[in-house]
Amino acid sequence: MQFELTKDFLEEIEKSVQLKNDDFLTSAVFGLHPADIAEILDELNNAEAKYIFERLERDKQADVLMELDEEVRDAFVATLDAKQLALQLENLDSDDAVDILGELTVQRQLEVIAEMDDEEAAELVDLLNYAEDTAGGLMQTEYIQVKLSWQVKRCIIELRKQAEEVEKVYTIYVTDEENKLVGLLSLKSLLFAEANTRIEDIYISENVISVTTNTPDEEVARIMDKYDLVSIPVVDLQKKLVGRITIDDIVDVIREEAEKDFKMASGISENVEANASIWRLSRARLPWLFIGMFGGILGAQVIGNFEIQIGQIPALAFFIPLVAAMGGNVGVQSSAVVVQSIANGTNQFSTIFSRVKKEAVLGMLNGFICAVVIFLVTWLLETPMLGITVSLALFIVIFFAAILGTLIPLVLHKYGIDPAVATGPFITTMNDVVGLFIYFTVGMLIFGI
């Protein structure tokens, strides 16, 4: 029942394109859901994809275009001339059209806009002004709007006109004579109302949630998620209704946000796909590796100060990786918890102090458990003196790493910096260096060297 793209099916499609076997394509491909067709085109080369795309119905072409992988779509759009592209954009929702338009050079934007219907072109030009990561940049201008003073019968007539353009209708927006948003109307209530009922008597005016064009996209996501909305009206600074944002666009924001934290924690800059070029991939990763190298060099300096001690007791060097790794791991754990609870807005009023206190207690507990284990192991493998050194150092390192791991993202957040930069390589590196210093200092004191 569900469509699943198999390797065999893909090969059959490729063969049919090469042989120009349109009969097979018509029966097996053209009738599929646009998202499924896009999944197929993502796997084909540009020429094959274009062959299929050109044979789709006009309406379906636009839908398929929006479902393509971004890189595939960009390559595809580049092969269309201004007139062809203008036609495609006219068939898209305005938020999707402006996404594609925004990727083009200014010169090409002008060419494409010149080929478009004047009214639609004006709308897109307006939308282009909003920053991509704001409500204005996410919104579409297709929505259903009725006036407070209307009766149900007039609504239904107007709706019929508007609904042709609006693909998915979730909520009807109610505005006053000045076009200011005053409330909502559910399709359900309209369906059950008498023809001469006044909108005033059936609309919802309480707790109407909207965002303004300059609301950041992450804030829009937070609001839609909090209030379980599938669409949200967007108003300008005068409270006039100018657009709506639907949940499918917000799901992308939510996922990107979550993935950003994951990438940061893994030491990869944002916005690089696995199929990007080697050079782009290299550039995305090198900064984090340089942080690691810088930390490694600092670590070498720290250890360098203890050269004589290592010469006397080489066994001290054995546990360098353990101490460094544990400091890094504990720091990342603590910072990840803080980053996540900041992102989720949980316990927003617990103070920095109470957080740090909790992590400190946790650090002591985990530090103690780890210290006991490592003491027994080191005693067994080496000497009790080394056991005391390593376990005492480990306890202190874990304790400090937990505190630093908590404090740094909290402080960054307080000063408006994305705390996610503190997880991953940054905090690992810092805790490595601090950990080494603690370890050798403890070693020096205990061995008296």
Next chain:
Amino acid sequence: MQFELTKDFLEEIEKSVQLKNDDFLTSAVFGLHPADIAEILDELNNAEAKYIFERLERDKQADVLMELDEEVRDAFVATLDAKQLALQLENLDSDDAVDILGELTVQRQLEVIAEMDDEEAAELVDLLNYAEDTAGGLMQTEYIQVKLSWQVKRCIIELRKQAEEVEKVYTIYVTDEENKLVGLLSLKSLLFAEANTRIEDIYISENVISVTTNTPDEEVARIMDKYDLVSIPVVDLQKKLVGRITIDDIVDVIREEAEKDFKMASGISENVEANASIWRLSRARLPWLFIGMFGGILGAQVIGNFEIQIGQIPALAFFIPLVAAMGGNVGVQSSAVVVQSIANGTNQFSTIFSRVKKEAVLGMLNGFICAVVIFLVTWLLETPMLGITVSLALFIVIFFAAILGTLIPLVLHKYGIDPAVATGPFITTMNDVVGLFIYFTVGMLIFGI
């Protein structure tokens, strides 16, 4: 316009509760959106929260209950007796009610169910049978259903009955006489149709997407995301319609999935909130720390084999943290990219071989750049011989770490294991040990010791 919970407002609420100042609470709190009230209750203590909760309208109570933080809600539910809880559950959507019911002991479940209306109780008992992480466990039994053979006027009469129970109507499901799902009907088309139009003539039968009760929740999320759906019908194995899943529940699945990867990469077991008890937090983190310790002990064994060499050239020890950290960082980067592209289903047909080849080239490139930098630094700070040793070892370590970091999650995925376990502490630890072995072997060969 937007509600924002400030510290001052919260203190005012706390004071009003203590003074039993219901006037203030009525004007400032009780009229808020359920999600906002829940946000307030999350910050209060149990007794204060209960004071406010008990004074809310019955309908609002249920909505507020569902919006509470899970831990707060559990504590809250524990204070209700079976009869009170049964009343709350009857006001909830079935998917939410079963979530709360599922958290209780079997004894308490029986008590609560005994207090409920028979029909609703039977529905919940059915729903309890589905695994939480399947479509059956996510679905609600409230949906709008019409028969293929009906006319529009009959639909509207039936809808009026059904719609009372269904809070949000997105799509109407069309079934045949055997209750099998045959298509969809948009509210829009119903609104514009004549009273005696037959459903057969206006329903959508093409590309109707549904899931079965045993579809895993992640798969449901993937499908709803791919096809941009706000709700999806759930059918049983005989294709009979049994429920629907709405996007708000799926947003949670998507976020949890993304957060799970982040937590794994940061070395934290799933499902532990920042405000959990110290013991639970400790237990969630210790396994990863033990992996790190085990790696550190292995690392100590590796270095231990080179005790004599370190005694001769203690400077070799200086760069242990650098080599270990870089292996870990590169491995995590490579594995994170693989984990993400598996999760997003991109390039599903590129072979393991081509992936590994790309990461190997990337590893060589980044390894070469890092090696040149570290050679210059080490030469400056120490000796050219050490410079050659560290830079050559670093190049090899980065190269191997990139390959291992790519290969391990791909292989895990092939054998049906969640590749996310391979990121974070696991891969860091492994690359630490391998890296140390490479480093000292290179050092031995170059210094001829």
